[in-house]
Amino acid sequence: MMKPIIFLCSLTLALSCAGAAKQPNILFLFTDDHALKALSAYGGPLARIAPTPHLDRLAKEGMLFEHCLVSNSICAPARAVILTGKYSHLNGQLTNKEVFDGSQQTAPKLLQQAGYQTAIVGKWHLKSTPTGFDHFEVLKGQGQYYNPMLITNGRNVKHTGYTTDIITDQALNWLSNRNKKKPFFLMCQHKAPHGRWEPALRHLETFDKIKIPEPSTLFDDYAGRSAAPAGHKMGIAEDLGPSRLMFRYSSKFTPEQFKAFDGHFRPRNEAFEKANLDGKARTRWYYQRYIKNYLRCVKAVDENIGRMLKYLDNTGLAENTVVIYSSDQGFWLGEHGWFDKRWMYEQSLHTPLLVRWPGVTKAGSRNARLVSNIDFAQTFLDIANAPQPKDMQGLSLTPILRGQTSGQWRKSHYYHYYEAGGHGVPVHYGVTDGRYKLIRFPEKPLNTWEFFDLEADPLEMKSLYGESKYRQKVGYLKKELSRLRRAYRVGS
Ligand code: CA
Numbered sequence: 001m002m003k004p005i006i007f008l009c010s011l012t013l014a015l016s017c018a019g020a021a022k023q024p025n026i027l028f029l030f031t032d033d034h035a036l037k038a039l040s041a042y043g044g045p046l047a048r049i050a051p052t053p054h055l056d057r058l059a060k061e062g063m064l065f066e067h068c069l070v071s072n073s074i075c076a077p078a079r080a081v082i083l084t085g086k087y088s089h090l091n092g093q094l095t096n097k098e099v100f101d102g103s104q105q106t107a108p109k110l111l112q113q114a115g116y117q118t119a120i121v122g123k124w125h126l127k128s129t130p131t132g133f134d135h136f137e138v139l140k141g142q143g144q145y146y147n148p149m150l151i152t153n154g155r156n157v158k159h160t161g162y163t164t165d166i167i168t169d170q171a172l173n174w175l176s177n178r179n180k181k182k183p184f185f186l187m188c189q190h191k192a193p194h195g196r197w198e199p200a201l202r203h204l205e206t207f208d209k210i211k212i213p214e215p216s217t218l219f220d221d222y223a224g225r226s227a228a229p230a231g232h233k234m235g236i237a238e239d240l241g242p243s244r245l246m247f248r249y250s251s252k253f254t255p256e257q258f259k260a261f262d263g264h265f266r267p268r269n270e271a272f273e274k275a276n277l278d279g280k281a282r283t284r285w286y287y288q289r290y291i292k293n294y295l296r297c298v299k300a301v302d303e304n305i306g307r308m309l310k311y312l313d314n315t316g317l318a319e320n321t322v323v324i325y326s327s328d329q330g331f332w333l334g335e336h337g338w339f340d341k342r343w344m345y346e347q348s349l350h351t352p353l354l355v356r357w358p359g360v361t362k363a364g365s366r367n368a369r370l371v372s373n374i375d376f377a378q379t380f381l382d383i384a385n386a387p388q389p390k391d392m393q394g395l396s397l398t399p400i401l402r403g404q405t406s407g408q409w410r411k412s413h414y415y416h417y418y419e420a421g422g423h424g425v426p427v428h429y430g431v432t433d434g435r436y437k438l439i440r441f442p443e444k445p446l447n448t449w450e451f452f453d454l455e456a457d458p459l460e461m462k463s464l465y466g467e468s469k470y471r472q473k474v475g476y477l478k479k480e481l482s483r484l485r486r487a488y489r490v491g492s
Pocket of ligand 1: 032074075328
């Protein structure tokens with residue numbers, strides 16, 4: 001009678017081993033408002049000044065996506081898209097204002113059903129209690145840069161220290177104590193580098209003595225486009241205000257932290273007041289203050305990505321863990337005179353995407369396809385060998401990650417921003433095929449279009465809408481826009 005039992009045991013063992021190989025761990029490392037320009041693997045004028053070596057390691061050991069485009073460039077909606085694999089109008093999170101409907105189908109819930117242990121640590125920002133996670137430990141709302149409170153499976157737990165470090169500490173804690181018999185899906189989601197950009201104490205002096213190059217469009221006058229961009233309220237010159245410029249602090253500091261933090265900023269603020277700058281000189285000063293603090297916040301993120309990767313190395317998990325790095329959207333680092341996001345223009349439409357999948361994805365590869373955060377949910381499921389529900393609206397990226405890129409891929413991307421008036425950005429939607437971009441501002445008094453040729457005008461300084469030379473292209477993109485709106489069930 002013993003033999004069949006032994007046979008069954010070995011069969012179970014063999015199946016579970018095969019299951020483990022088929023179901024790699026998934027580590028989703030995520031940030032808030034990380035511009036491509038501030039991730040050195042993407043190159044650009046800041047790469048040498050503010051390198052991100054740990055993030056670059058992911059690119060060196062995996063794949064960098066050059067054109068990962070978001071579907072709605074703002075925080076909470078992007079998070080909902082990633083969880084559901086559905087556009088905002090179907091997942092219900094059109095703006096930052098709604099409460100996310102956690103009763104709906106999400107990738108973490110489906111991963112649980114597929115045998116994964118799931119966890120989220122860090123920024124959640126969806127108002128409702130997280131669902132689909134065996135463990136959640138999330139900031140309340142935006143959270144603070146220092147001494148955060150983390151809602152830990154429903155209980156408020158106060159922490160002392162720098163939030164980017166603490167989120168990593170807690171993610172590593174969970175990894176160390178997880179159920180090691182199951183594959184894991186961990187979303188480690190930083191607040192940084194979202195405003196208001198309070199750097200770690202160890203980085204207060206970083207970049208202090210240097211001048212960060214200004215973008216050529218810092219003093220854009222918005223001529224050559226529709227009236228939409230001129231109506232912005234995200235100007236470095238006009239809209240940063242005292243909290244974003246560190247004349248006022250957002251975090252509740254301990255006395256020691258305050259001493260170091262205020263000790264850095266106060267004398268510099270006093271020197272600024274004394275200098276009595278105006279016009280362009282004042283804007284330039286604001287830009288330096290803003291960009292340096294932003295890059296300091298990114299630096300702490302990069303260090304903490306390094307800590308996560310080191311943990312995977314030291315525990316032998318690296319080989320069977322797919323590491324994905326992305327952000328909820330891109331960001332304006334002074335281009336067009338702006339901070340913030342929201343627009344369908346390039347810097348806020350693009351978000352970073354790096355994927356390391358050992359043994360599957362070719363190290364150091366780059367991909368130029370039009371991919372999107374609408375694809376993430378299905379990619380998670382496909383990596384886990386779990387079925388992709390038919391009502392999800394993206395495409396699994398695994399064929400690209402496996403190097404099986406046939407000619408078949410989407411040729412255009414649909415974008416839709418709904419939060420009317422936030423930072424002066426009107427509702428708009430549009431389509432891009434990577435070379436050309438058509439944007440519709442449907443509401444009065446704008447009720448207008450813009451059209452850009454990104455090859456001729458990569459900085460998007462001149463809308464060519466209405467120019468006879470481009471009539472055919474515009475016509476083609478209008479048809480494509482209608483087709484996508486029908487296909488994604490947006491409406492007419
Ligand atoms: Ca964001």
